[in-house]
Amino acid sequence: MLKRKFMDVLARWKNEKNRECLLVTGARQVGNTFIIREFAKQSYGQPGA
Numbered sequence: 001m002l003k004r005k006f007m008d009v010l011a012r013w014k015n016e017k018n019r020e021c022l023l024v025t026g027a028r029q030v031g032n033t034f035i036i037r038e039f040a041k042q043s044y045g046q047p048g049a
Contacts, residue, residue, distance in 0.1 A: 004035060006035050007035070007038070007039060007042075010022075010035075010036075010039045010043075011039075011043075014043060024036060
């Protein structure tokens with residue numbers, strides 16, 4: 001997988017002590033859902049594994 005800059009943004013958000021809700025917006029068909037799912041897999045592990 002390509003290293004995406006947004007993964008760094010998500011990692012910084014996760015590590016903030018007083019973080020707020022995260023809203024990911026953008027055009028359709030550019031990978032919004034994909035990047036969130038990949039971040040979740042890397043950060044929290046595979047569900048049911």
